[in-house]
Each structure stands twice: as C-alpha cells, then as structure tokens.
Amino acid sequence: MEPLWLFADQLGPHVHATDGMRDREVVLVESTRALRRKRFHRQKLHLVLSGMRHLAAELGDRARYVEADIYREALEQVGEPVVVHEPTSFAAADLVERLRRDGLVADILPTPTFALSRTEFADWAGDxxxxxxxxxxxxxxxxFSVLMDGAEPVGGRWNLDADNREPPPKRRTLEIEGPWQPTEDEIxxxxxxxxxxxxxxxVDGPRWFAITHxxxxxxxxxxxxxxxxAFGPYGDAIMSDDWATAHSLLSVPLNHGVLHPLDAVHAAEQAGTALSRSPRPRASSGRSSAGGSTSGSCTGGSVAGTCGATPCAPRRRCRTGSRTSTRTPSPRPACGTRSPGCATGAGSTTSRG
Incomplete structure (x- = not known):
C-alpha cells in the first residue's frame, strides 16, 4: 500500500485516519526551500512546523518525517510512489501533477478537508x-440541512447579517470569556x-492558535x-483593548485541516438551537453558513456571564450572572500587530509548490 503524503494543511484525522488511509505510512515533508521562499511571518512558520511535527509525534512509527531542500528530493528519498489528496493551491496542484507524471505520485485523491470536493463544487457551479x-x-x-425546517430556513430568514453589525459597546472589552489558548510544549x-x-x-510566540486535532x-x-x-452581533466589531472580540480563532485549525468545517457547523448549530430555546434574555441576531474550508454556523446573542470568568478592564468590576469578579483584559498576541490575522493563513510555506 502506497504511503500517504500529507501537506501542512491536511493534518486532521479525517485525512489520515479514515478507511483506506489509516493503514498507510504517512509522509510529512519539511522543505527548506519552501520555508525560505520569501519572508513569511514568524508566527505562520511556527504554526506550519508545529502542526507537522506534532502530528509526526502523535503518529509515532507510522510517520516518516523527511527534511529536504525540495519536495521532489523528499519523495525520491521515500523510495516508492505516494498517494496524496488534492492540494488547496494552484501552485501545489501543478507541482503534484508534475510529480505524478514523473512517477513519484501514484494517485491524487479528492481532498477531505472541505465540506465538498472540487468536483461537487463544479457540479453546483454548472453553467x-x-x-x-x-x-x-x-x-x-x-x-447539509443546517438550520433548516424542512425546505425553509429556521425562523423564516436565510441570514441575519443586517442584525449582526452592531458597533462595539462603549467599554474597553466585550466582557466575555477570553479565547482559548494552547499550552506550548517541547515541540x-x-x-x-x-x-x-x-x-x-x-515576533513568534506565544502560540495563540490550535494546531492539533x-x-x-x-x-x-x-x-x-x-x-x-456574542459573536453574531459583534462579528464586525474591532476594539483596541480586546483584540479577539468574540471571534473563535478557529481559522488556523480549519485552514490546517485539523478541524473539519462541518464539525464547527454542527457544534455551533446545536448550541444556537439550545440558546434559542433558553429563557435567558438574548439578542435576536444570528446567522448560519455552510460550505468551503472555513465554513461555520453562527447563532448570535448577548448572554452575559455564560462561562463565569469574564475578562474586564483593569480594576473594573464586572458582573457575571450572580457573581461579581475582577478580571484583567486579554493580552494581544505577540506578533507585532493588534490582529491575529498575521498568523491565520494555511500552512502554505511547507505545503505549496
């Protein structure tokens, strides 16, 4: 059985642990030339290498981690043709096709990291x-029957985008639980x-984004x-003292393939449905979407104190449900910018042609 070559944006179990894949050796390539192709942001480089190396450690003897100057050289070291899923960039797709013609790639399979394949998208696009x-x-x-009531959307509206453009509140933060942050390790x-x-x-670090499944x-x-x-109403808001506002910070794991888009869709749909049935006061804003690699389903509202620990401005008292506590604002990522966008690209530096 041919080894499975994974790009740095194909690191999830829905890529390497499904029927027909779980028994294959996994090849991960760290290309020196790709890393140095241009001056990438250091956080992005860290995410790419951390993701691949964490997966190699997780797979143990099943993984073959190859460091080489270029991808062709790495696959020649493997010593037999590999199979690979469709890359997500034109440059990488052209590279894979050249390697296939030269006998280094045995087969190119549909990518499982999107909610639908290129062929299915082409069928939808039609003429x-x-x-x-x-x-x-x-x-x-x-x-995918996302927030649908038979043939009609739940609530009778296809989207509530017009309701989800609230300006940021006149305070220093949204006063909600801060974003989840991983604990760095020796990798x-x-x-x-x-x-x-x-x-x-x-600047690299600390790592703010999930990079493993x-x-x-x-x-x-x-x-x-x-x-x-809080995501729905404030989805477009920007606050200088609350860099993440209510965003999920899930674009990195989605773009690196460690989180399947429909997992995010269904989790948000279930929570939104439960929230809409809750007696707690909430705003009527919300939206739902499905499709593509960063698909998501979002039903917004405004529920204070849902999680208890609510970060606020320094020395500011904030009420969370029945409790009152003092919190400090969430710090910004150390990347030389107030936005996490500097590190939200897919792992293109070692996975592209």
Missing part, C-alpha cells in the same frame, strides 16, 4: 453566470529554536460554550 456567496451558502445549508520550543536561522518578519476540539468547545453568543 451559472452569477456567483454570489449567498447563493452558495443557501445551497450548502439545504445540502514548540524546538520549532522556535529552529526558526532562528530562517529569514522572517514579526485535540487542541482544535478544545478551542471549538470553548468558543461554542463561552463566546458564540
């Missing part, structure tokens, strides 16, 4: 002349040391339980 995200999301909600420490010799921009599950549960209710 239509108008491409609107709204049309696509409606089709995917019907396809992260080694990655940080190895990046000292790689040209990059920005186990971490992604924790981050998803935390978001759904503690932050989802």
């Amino acid at each position: 239509r002349e108008r491409f609107r995200m709204e049309d696509f999301y409606r089709a995917q909600r019907e396809r 992260d420490e080694q990655v940080r040391a190895d990046l000292e010799d790689v040209p990059s921009v920005g 186990a971490e992604a599950q924790k981050a998803l549960r935390h978001f759904v339980k503690c932050r989802l209710a």
Whole structure:
C-alpha cells in the first residue's frame, strides 16, 4: 500500500485516519526551500512546523518525517510512489501533477478537508453566470440541512447579517470569556529554536492558535460554550483593548485541516438551537453558513456571564450572572500587530509548490 503524503494543511484525522488511509505510512515533508521562499511571518512558520511535527509525534512509527531542500528530493528519498489528496493551491496542484507524471505520485485523491470536493463544487457551479456567496451558502445549508425546517430556513430568514453589525459597546472589552489558548510544549520550543536561522518578519510566540486535532476540539468547545453568543452581533466589531472580540480563532485549525468545517457547523448549530430555546434574555441576531474550508454556523446573542470568568478592564468590576469578579483584559498576541490575522493563513510555506 502506497504511503500517504500529507501537506501542512491536511493534518486532521479525517485525512489520515479514515478507511483506506489509516493503514498507510504517512509522509510529512519539511522543505527548506519552501520555508525560505520569501519572508513569511514568524508566527505562520511556527504554526506550519508545529502542526507537522506534532502530528509526526502523535503518529509515532507510522510517520516518516523527511527534511529536504525540495519536495521532489523528499519523495525520491521515500523510495516508492505516494498517494496524496488534492492540494488547496494552484501552485501545489501543478507541482503534484508534475510529480505524478514523473512517477513519484501514484494517485491524487479528492481532498477531505472541505465540506465538498472540487468536483461537487463544479457540479453546483454548472453553467451559472452569477456567483454570489449567498447563493452558495443557501445551497450548502439545504445540502447539509443546517438550520433548516424542512425546505425553509429556521425562523423564516436565510441570514441575519443586517442584525449582526452592531458597533462595539462603549467599554474597553466585550466582557466575555477570553479565547482559548494552547499550552506550548517541547515541540514548540524546538520549532522556535529552529526558526532562528530562517529569514522572517514579526515576533513568534506565544502560540495563540490550535494546531492539533485535540487542541482544535478544545478551542471549538470553548468558543461554542463561552463566546458564540456574542459573536453574531459583534462579528464586525474591532476594539483596541480586546483584540479577539468574540471571534473563535478557529481559522488556523480549519485552514490546517485539523478541524473539519462541518464539525464547527454542527457544534455551533446545536448550541444556537439550545440558546434559542433558553429563557435567558438574548439578542435576536444570528446567522448560519455552510460550505468551503472555513465554513461555520453562527447563532448570535448577548448572554452575559455564560462561562463565569469574564475578562474586564483593569480594576473594573464586572458582573457575571450572580457573581461579581475582577478580571484583567486579554493580552494581544505577540506578533507585532493588534490582529491575529498575521498568523491565520494555511500552512502554505511547507505545503505549496
């Protein structure tokens, strides 16, 4: 059985632990030339290497971790043709096709990291002349039965985007539970040391984003339980003292393939449905979407004190349910910017052509 070559955005169990895949050796390639192709942000490089190395450690003897200058050289070291899932960039797709023609790749399989494959998307696109995200999301909600009541959307409206553009409140933070953050380990420490010799921009660390499947599950549960209710109304808000506002910070695990988009969709849908039935006061805002690699389902509201620990401005008293506590604001990521966007790209630096 041919080994399975994984790109750095294909690291989840839905890629390597399904029927037909779980018995294959897994090949992970760290390309020196790809790392140095241009000056990437250091946090992005850290996420790419941390994700691949964590998966290699998790798989143990099943994984073959190859360090080489270029991908061709790495696959030649493997010594037999590999199978690979469709890459998510045109450059990587062209590379894989060249390697297939040269006999280093035996087969190219549909990618399981999206809610639907390229072929299924092409079937939806057909010969239509108008491409609107709204049309696509409606089709995917019907396809996967997300927040649907038979043939109609729950509540009679396809989206509540107009209700989800509340300006930020006139206080320093949203006063909700802060985002989930992983605990770094010796793999992260080694990655940080190895990046000292790689040209990059920005500051690395601490790691703010989930990069393993186990971490992604924790981050998803935390978001759904503690932050989802505020995401809808303040989805477009930016606050200088609350860099994450109510965002999930799930784009990294989604883009690296350690979290499947439909897992996020269904978790949020279930929580939103439960919230809508709750007697607690809440705003009527919400939205749902499905499809693509960063699909999500979001039902917003405003429920104070859902999780208890509510970060506030320094020395500011804030009420969480029946308790009153003093919290400090959530710190920003140390990446030289107030936005986590510097590190939310997929693992393209070692997984692209």
